[in-house]
Amino acid sequence: MTSPRVVVVGTGPAGVRAAQALVEAGVRPIVIDEGRRDGGQIYRRQPEGFTRTHATLYGSEAAKAQALHSDFDALRTQIDYRPETLAWNVTAGQLHTVHATSGETAALNFDALIVCAGATDRLMPVPGWNQAGCYSLGAAQIALKAQACAIGSRVVFMGSGPLLYLVAAQYLKAGATVEALLDTSPAMPTLNALRGLLHRPRLLLRGLALMASLRLGGVKLMHAVAPLRIDGTPDGGVSGVVVRDARGAERAFACDAVGLGWHLRAETQLADLARCEFAFEPLSRQWLPRIDDCGRSSTPGVYFAGDGARILGADGAEAAGRLAALAALHDVDHARGRSLFAAEQTALTRTLATMNGFREGLARAFRWPHEQAAALPNDAVVCRCEAVTAGELRRSVFELGSQEVNRAKAFSRVGMGRCQGRYCAHAAAEIVAAAASVPVELVGRLRGQAPVKPLLMSAQEHE
């Protein structure tokens, strides 16, 4: 194929590097971006008119962020860039988009679709997390990075994962008041975890340095905590966090905002709509689209790269984006793409394998505390959109016979709200599995339905 129609979704590190590879090969892709500016999440750009430097915004990653932003700016005239555009559905060989403000829709025919939809925070519900003032860790970071705000005047960060430390340190540096950092993971990673983390020693050292800076800054740091509840009132919102410490004592921290998160979860809605096969990954206890080492999914013509497929972080996303783009060109028999792919495949896959080793170390060092879901009291809200409690979910198992998560959704409404299960699906699966006494992979995953995000009913038909 000499002029394949290629569509890239997303302009984070994976999407940008995919677009760049396509342009290098002489292809002009359509690049879909839900945001108003390129950059995705981790390298989210501040609005025009803001003055902070890349060093202030991105710290040790400033050079990478700068390179990504400059490279994208240079690409703009060579791609068909469509910002403020949501990919709301996908069918065989067609991506369906809608513009956020005009309501204009389009059906983009593609020979190859490279989905770089990124990730969101992965949340474990905590009683009271549905109150005003509770945010994801990513939200806390975006408030700072993109709007120069702190989420509150006295913030507690809770959860686990590298982002927990990064955001807390960024807040401290920017002059916010960080009351405490509460990590549900143990202080010392297991040997297995360390082995994984040592795949990327510089990153490991950076993490340790962050921890040190937090201690120096007077932030109360605790490990191996069990979150008990987030206190507050329906009107006023969050007023404090209560946890059980490693010795079993209850500890309370006053605050007006909580940043909550356990690493990341892939955005897989387009994979679901494209009818890609998924597989359960025991290490991270989640369902992920099946991809080969070049990002090919089980649906011909559909490729995944970046955190939307495997949480490898920004560096991994850059390599994965380039590799998926080249693989796509190889697969449609594009001459220049084939030769680039042949030249680079080995090195890129090797890079990704290293990153994957680190990813596995992270998953072990900062584990998803799945047992917290089963331990949630019955009155804890699990589905924030629909205010469905753990008790209602358990009732769907005990009284209504659900043994599987889509059945539990049909009976309890979990996952039926506006966010379509992004923030409750993982915990809901754990609760259903515990109640049904079956392994979590046997309760399945919430099946995605269109639209990927809410579609305003003013959306117009297209030609």
Next chain:
Amino acid sequence: MNKPSLQPGSGGRFVRLAETARAAVHLSIDGAPVTALEGDTLLVALLTHGRRVRSSEFGDGTRAGFCLMGACQDCWVWDEAGHRLRACSTAVVDGMRVRTTPPASLWPVTPEVAARERGEVFR
């Protein structure tokens, strides 16, 4: 150019830490005049002047956004004409008239249901 107060004593939830030398943007929230800064998202405008973005439909209280990246869908508000605005991904614009509760024009109660809710039969 008005410089809004930095600290939450002004009744807000979010705290501005930097970038305060930006042009003012004038909008209204639930009928009250509010001054935000150019480049603010509507969410930031809402939360530097108040502590809530909306109320949950299901009785569990006020909400103030959650993900700030357009994923959670918990920060949808309205303008006076009933248009939907996702606060975290909408930039403030001079003259915006924002509502944190649905305007009556959005989905008005039918006279028949209004009668039923008063305990009457529609005539």
Next chain:
Amino acid sequence: MSDTTQQRSDVLIVGGGLMGTTTALFLRRHHGLSVTLLERELIGRQASGTNFGNVRRQGRALEQIALANRARAVWGRVNELLGEDLEFVPYGHLRVCYTEQQAATLEQHVRDVQPLGLDLQMFSADALRKRWGIFSDEVVAGSLSPLDGHANPRLAGPAFGRAAQRAGAHIHEHSEVAHIERVGAEFVAHTVDGRQYRAPQLLVTTGAWSARFAQAFGEPVPLDARGPQMGVTEPLPYAIGPSIGVSTPIETEGLYFRQIARGNIVFGGGLKGPALADAVRAYVKPDNTLRQLRELRRFVPAFANVQLIRVWSGIEGYTGDWVPVLGPSARVAGLHYAFGFNGEGFAISPGVGEVMAELIATGRTSTPIAAFAIGRFASAAQDQAITT
């Protein structure tokens, strides 16, 4: 591991949708017969669980009105009957139209159903505005069936199934029937994993998958699988009581919606989508969704500021003559059918259950169902054979 012992009951029901579960419940409660129900996957998950949820008598073919009236009587006490809330809301079914010609059709229907025990009320555009005030200027008239309404299809099938089970029916999920044979005066159903169930009477009620069984008993039925295109909005302030639809001969215009107590609007209508019965998969075509949005805005302008949050489809069986297959086999004693409800079975399902239970238990039913006889396809086939 297969169990070669044969479980025996008075009645065997193959298919765990609403028709099967309601029949099972009433066979137990009203007639005391033993019942085994075999469901391939999960109770109520196919057409029974994915449909719009209309409980309407208005707009049905006249020969269905008696059955629909019977069903409506059950709906009126369904929560008490099942001990569960099916969210049945009796605030009416309203259908509106865009042309005077269609208004005349509505008026004729009002006259046609009145002697059958259904009282409808016509509304002018002005009267619609006074009572509801949500319609665009294109709507010229409407007809209200004040005692019709809507309910929750996701909950209904499983709730009837649980009630049947509590009443002593043997309900087996994950029990796909491979084939059914006649052994003497009885039927023996073999599941794919080797279990066997036998009974002197059999009800085939496997929705869009029923043609295979009917064919095996020598009674082929032309049955098409189609996917309803459904959608649901974000929750909105509660405003609208009846379920409301556009009455029109133009398929793409025929949208309908209802508001649930939580505030969401469920809608459907327009063109159908692809339903792959063999793969048990049905899809919503994006173009259908966008067309539906356009027609919804045309019908009720306020939809323009509402968000769609989810779409879904299902697998419904269509018989080609828009008439269901209901009643005894024309060829095999003890065999009965209840399938092919053409996307409008939800409302009449409790009536179907009562009627089939009556028919199976006593050999007769007080509700006229002759129009739905499977024998009509045999006659048609014979007629066709004669003319060719």
